[in-house]
Amino acid sequence: MVCFNMYIFNRNGVCLHYSEWSRPKNVKDGAGTLVDDAKMMFGLLFSLKNVCTAIDPTREVKRPLGAPTPHGEGCSFRSFTTDCYKLHYLDSPSGIKIVLNTSKDVGSLEKQMWVIYSSLYCEYIVKNPLYTVGEPFECEQFVQKLNKFVATLG
């Protein structure tokens, strides 16, 4: 298994963190810049979530596409696979969104995504008193632990 890259967003679409382990196709050949790349990723997550909610067969009240989602409604997806890669997604109730792109030969990483959120993001970022909530971070300790953790996934 190969881990390609990881994004952490907050509810406002700010890309708090970006890690890259292997990215055969350069950003320059795709979105152009990392900022645009992150924006596209966030847009994809947001729209996909909206589509998932719109076609949800279990809910009686259908929401039209594009309408703002009221609190507590809407559903979230966990992952999707293309013929080239697999995207794993975790959406915490506090609006933190973690995206991990891996090769497609891997099963469910739900538990591992939760570990990234609870034992890495919460411990090393949120609890760091010098970190301003809502701003991008580059925390050495976090990156180290993350690299270690990702290495154990394969």
Add this chain to the structure above:
Amino acid sequence: MSSKAKGASPGGGDRINSELFTLTYGALVRHLLLDLESPEEVNKQLDKMGQNIGIRLVDDFLAKTNTGRCRNFREAAKTIAETGFRMFLGCSAKVTQIDDKECKMVLSENPLTDFVELPEKLQPLSYCSLLCGVIRGALEQISMKVECEISKDPLKGDERFELHMRLVEYVNEEYPFKDD
């Protein structure tokens, strides 16, 4: 205030003596009184500090308890009272008089005020307004705007410690960028 407060925190973690925690909070309030001079200003400052704590605390709470989304105000209030207070303050709380927009929370005990007596000239000081801020900040992160105030305070002669929480609005999730 962190998970280090005394009490049964489901997620484990290091614990410190609850007296140290209580005294530290006391020292903080004392210092604010010295710095800001007016008790009203101190109330505001404590509330603001609480809010900043709440904004962070909510992630810690979610990570440790693995709570799913609270779909409405009732669920959120119950979760705070039953799990939140026990986890971070080491005391339990009961929700009373709850409806869709308002509720009251009664704390069984309040470790913050263990050694506190409010002197006459500091009557306007609301010693625990930090707690209100924490609740407001935490709920703000899960898209609920609430107002919270201390409705009964033993330091001011009431029998028990009671918080009054009122829902202002649910915040919709909207696309944060403008379409190009």
